Amino acid sequence: MADFITSTHRKKWILSPQDLIKNCQAANQRAVEALQKYGATRVECQPDGTLAYPGAPIQGDSGQGSLPEPLTVAEELLVRRFYEQKIQQVSAAFSFPYKIQATAILYFKRFYQKWSVMEHDPKHIMLTCIYLSCKVEEFHVSAEELGKGIQQDPQVVLKNELTVLQASVSMYFELIVYTPYRSVDGFIYDLEELKLAAQFIVDSMMLTDAPLLFPPGQLALAALCTANREEPKVDFDRYLQNMPGRQRQRHSYAELMGVLDSIDLLVKDTNQPVEADVRRIDRKLKYCRNPGLQDEGKGKRERKVKQKQKRASHDIPMVNALDNSPLDLNEMHGVKRRQSEGDVML
């Protein structure tokens, strides 16, 4: 459900505040007039799309005094809000996916852009909206199940379906609606990507001097900042600008930026060791830690070299090379490749 740009939702159902006022007033006004004319505001939509006012027409002005008082626009709004909450409650009681209630609420709202709650019972319309939403979102619940679950006659659910659907009356059969839940997912997904990218940067940070030089918070910010720079997701600068004030930090924004830049630089400038170098240095390390190994090692090594020449294979996995030594990769930062030192120990 993703192409909002070309959707009927965007084209027809993003209204202005003026539209809302106008629509509600018009519906309210029509209901008030019906009340005066027919003695009741109730409207029934016939299956063929025509409308019927079941109230008996009032002759002259005689009945006027005994007429019930119509709802005001503000009262109508309140009633609608109430039933919108109910939609959430009913959907939660059925443990429908969140999309169902969101779609149902939008159907309900659209419906009452055309009608007054005085004309169509919001309690019934609410149920029909939930039922229709289930259908459209392909979450199949029978009218009977729905009715049973809330102790309502399933016929009530079905009765208004066409009314709610109907073209030229309420929703023009425009049934695909977009709700912010998916958008939240989308934005969080962006941020998840940012998180992954930042973690990746932290991985390489951990292999530098940086953890010894900077507090973790700053390292994290630097990582996020760098990740965001590579593929911008958020306005990080603004976030950072607010940060010093929020955290009562000693650093100003400029200082913070300076710190982050130096972290970034540090990470970039650190060469990661290559396996061959490490193996060589590890050997060196072993011997210098325990010079006694050297003579013993010489014989071993010569044998090894001979074997190697035989097999023409030099595939000693790095893990093995490091197995017996307390060497930690984190200590290896800053090792530059030096070409000529290779055979020092021999």
Add this chain to the structure above:
Amino acid sequence: MGSGETNGAGRYIKGVTLGEGTFGVVFKAIDRVTNRTVAVKKIRLGKYKEGVNVTALREIKLLKELQDPNIIELIDVYPHKRNLHLVFEYMESDLEAVIRDRNIVLSPADIKSYMQMTLKGLAVCHKKWVLHRDMKPNNLLLGSDGQLKLADFGLARIFGSPDRKFTHQVFALWYRAPELLFGSKFYGPGVDIWAAGCIFAELILRRPFLQGSSDIDQLGKIFGAFGTPRESQWPDMTSLPDYVEYQYSPPQPFRSLFPMASEDCIDLLQRLFTYDPRSRISAQQALEHRYFLTEPVPTKPHLLRRPPPRSEGPPELQSPAEPFVFSPPNKARRVQLFGGDIRTAGEANRESNPQDFRDQGTPGDTIMAPM
């Protein structure tokens, strides 16, 4: 509000009945507002147990969002006398009628034109996250201007939600992608693309390309043509719910399947019939394939030869519910050449009890005759 002269039923002057659909009658009508000829699909609401038919609702909700020259236009929807009426633009014919009509010669340029329109329509659907799920020649309608339009969105669905399971029981059997036949429930636009490949092949061969008689036989037909997929070709295959091992059969050279097709044509076919849905070409990529960029240029739609307009009246228009083989006997024999004699080897047995067959682990030569 309410139905006036130009609203609801009053807007249309009812004409002859065009045919009987799955859930109601289709009749021709004139739209008084636009003076256009339209087709009105009447959907019974009579039973009223579950209100508006879900299939109809699907078609309405999706077509309201899909407006494109290569997708059927839903002009209006109105209820009348306990029926829901869907008003479509009137279409003269469909691609099945073209393929079936032996008086029509389909030049390579004509085929290219039909395929281009088909893929354009599909690309729009997929761009808007809609799977058609019932692509076949008689759902590709042809207007009097020669434009081809995707129709019948009764099985269509929105896709793209993570973890949304779909049914694999979609498409007419002959157009069903291998992942569906293996019971995949998480599939994407590739299923429509495979079907588009089948339609492409059908335009070239003038008969349905892979005419299986059951799910298993359909896979047999597919593997008989393109070879049994190896895991390197389609890594996820073995983890599909209904996966069964088929005896290895080598792929037929595409050239032998489509002797008359050009190099570009064969290359595109190969990409449409890629086993792994992840590496199958997309509709948009297919449209950018060099097949569409090289000579001959696609025939302009209005120059395409069309079968005589549907004769008006119900009897002729009832589309056969059963698969219908259009090919003359000699063509059918050619199918057998690369189809092997699968149909003879315990066919009835297999169909009546496919589960037994699956439980055997490696169904050997009794099931798949060597191709």
